[in-house]
Amino acid sequence: MAKRYILNCLQKGKSIIGLAIQLAKVEFKLRNEGSYLGVFWYLLNPILTFALLFLVFSISLGNNIPKYPLYLLLGIIMFNFFQSSTLESTKLMRDNNRLIKSIGFPRESLIIGLILKNLFSHLFEFIIFICFFICLGLNLISILFYLPIIILFLLFVFGFSLLLSSLAVYFVDLDNIWNFAIRLIWLGTPIFYAIDGQNHLFFFNLINPLYYFITLSRDLVIYNKMPEMWIILGSVGCTLIFFVLGIFVFNKLKIKMAELI
Amino acid sequence: MKRIIIENLEKEFSIGFLKKQSSFQWLLSFFSGREPKKVIKVLDNISLKVNSGEIVGIIGSNGSGKSTLLRIIAGIYDYKKGNVTVNGKIISIINLGIGLKERLTMKENIFLVGSLFGMSQEEIKSKLNSIVEFSGLKEFVNTKIYQFSAGMLQRLAFSISVHSNPEILLLDEVFEVGDEDFREKSAERIKELVRAGATVVLVSHDLQMVEKHCNEIIWMEQGKIRESGKTKEVLGSYKNDRL
Numbered sequence A: 001m002a003k004r005y006i007l008n009c010l011q012k013g014k015s016i017i018g019l020a021i022q023l024a025k026v027e028f029k030l031r032n033e034g035s036y037l038g039v040f041w042y043l044l045n046p047i048l049t050f051a052l053l054f055l056v057f058s059i060s061l062g063n064n065i066p067k068y069p070l071y072l073l074l075g076i077i078m079f080n081f082f083q084s085s086t087l088e089s090t091k092l093m094r095d096n097n098r099l100i101k102s103i104g105f106p107r108e109s110l111i112i113g114l115i116l117k118n119l120f121s122h123l124f125e126f127i128i129f130i131c132f133f134i135c136l137g138l139n140l141i142s143i144l145f146y147l148p149i150i151i152l153f154l155l156f157v158f159g160f161s162l163l164l165s166s167l168a169v170y171f172v173d174l175d176n177i178w179n180f181a182i183r184l185i186w187l188g189t190p191i192f193y194a195i196d197g198q199n200h201l202f203f204f205n206l207i208n209p210l211y212y213f214i215t216l217s218r219d220l221v222i223y224n225k226m227p228e229m230w231i232i233l234g235s236v237g238c239t240l241i242f243f244v245l246g247i248f249v250f251n252k253l254k255i256k257m258a259e260l261i
Numbered sequence B: 001m002k003r004i005i006i007e008n009l010e011k012e013f014s015i016g017f018l019k020k021q022s023s024f025q026w027l028l029s030f031f032s033g034r035e036p037k038k039v040i041k042v043l044d045n046i047s048l049k050v051n052s053g054e055i056v057g058i059i060g061s062n063g064s065g066k067s068t069l070l071r072i073i074a075g076i077y078d079y080k081k082g083n084v085t086v087n088g089k090i091i092s093i094i095n096l097g098i099g100l101k102e103r104l105t106m107k108e109n110i111f112l113v114g115s116l117f118g119m120s121q122e123e124i125k126s127k128l129n130s131i132v133e134f135s136g137l138k139e140f141v142n143t144k145i146y147q148f149s150a151g152m153l154q155r156l157a158f159s160i161s162v163h164s165n166p167e168i169l170l171l172d173e174v175f176e177v178g179d180e181d182f183r184e185k186s187a188e189r190i191k192e193l194v195r196a197g198a199t200v201v202l203v204s205h206d207l208q209m210v211e212k213h214c215n216e217i218i219w220m221e222q223g224k225i226r227e228s229g230k231t232k233e234v235l236g237s238y239k240n241d242r243l
Helices: A002-031 A040-057 A068-095 A097-102 A108-135 A140-170 A174-188 A199-206 A209-222 A229-260 B023-032 B066-073 B106-116 B121-135 B150-162 B180-195 B207-213 B231-242
Strands: B002-016 B037-051 B055-059 B081-086 B090-094 B168-172 B199-203 B216-221 B224-230
Touching: A002 A108, A002 B106, A040 A068, A040 A108, A068 A097, A068 A108, A068 A140, A068 A174, A068 A209, A097 A229, A097 B090, A108 A140, A140 A174, A140 A209, A140 A229, A174 A199, A209 A229, B002 B066, B002 B199, B037 B066, B037 B199, B037 B224, B055 B066, B055 B180, B055 B207, B055 B231, B066 B081, B066 B090, B066 B168, B066 B199, B090 B150, B106 B121, B106 B150, B121 B150, B150 B168, B150 B180, B180 B199, B180 B207, B199 B207, B207 B231, B216 B231, B224 B231
Parallel strands: B055 B199, B055 B216, B090 B168, B168 B199
Antiparallel strands: B002 B037, B002 B081, B216 B224
């Protein structure tokens, strides 16, 4: 009995992942379909953002930050992944309303597909980071530390997106609120500056999950140092909380989604 | 084997409507973006049983609750009261909204929709030729579908659905746009599936199609089953009522 249940769960999981990969491939392809620059748009966005911020802030804010180009770029690409996944998730159910009203497929696949699509973009952006890494003559081995971090970050973003996508169906204003909130988070997170004893910013960032993930990545990948324990616990804690909360809320709310979109 | 068992099903929708409001209420609605809503009972005391190897037609005027009933059977909508039990893999095409992407080629769409219908990539690969062949759109297999007519989309959608091993096939106004040849071909394919033990529930306004292929008919009106039973009898009453 238990064996059959496990086999059924595995089968279901495999089919959800299979569908999500298919959806991700399609969306990745369609995103720049017909565009002259195609997939290069994935590279242009972070490069231009990086170039602009570097030009404006490298002297005033980045002067005391070691390896500032890497510090800045890693912050930008991690924030981009979080921003694009969460912003798109608030519209995901409404954008797929015809499909959701017609076929009884696992709705989670849409979110997993969205995260995978953005993960592809993130990997493109990470290639630029590796290029910078090589140009600065740093040891490439430390790049490997990013693998466990991205797995953790992926689960966090997945849980967060599940939460937003389901709540946005019931609470339409969430789309606009999140659009505004993400700008505040961009400014509040130390992406192009360092907190350096600014207490009000430090306390704000204690409740900002992105702070933990970005600091963890910078410490391990760029500075090759062991992060402080509370940073590690913060990252793992945020992942667990949002992953469990996201799945719980999504499962509670998904049955009414088709009627409301 | 009973494929679908529905007992005392009730379903309500909370729908926005234009209500006579005071100026203050109107201002509040205008600035908040919220609209008055009223509860409408769309399905009332619906009970039915469908066996394997049956084709059941559902007829009735627009807004009688046919598509809502299909969506509840497919597990897309929740319901307020009653019991719904289904035994078997459900494939549904409701208003042709099956996730076809017009900027993808027909072949890419087959892989996408096949996945949505629960087929693995290997399974889709092995059935690709058969799906294309059945749709009769072989020359367009590598063409993007944004110039496809409604009839061509219907051919594609139906062809993928019948190749997805359905045990319960729910079709909502799928044959209203296709040509006669494809309808006949589709009807034959449905009969093959039914002979193999599948169940088909067909919502249609095409009474000839329903009369020719359905074993039983359910006539719905204002969310209730007005009459159900053998095709000839129910269709006779339905036609008399329309006179």
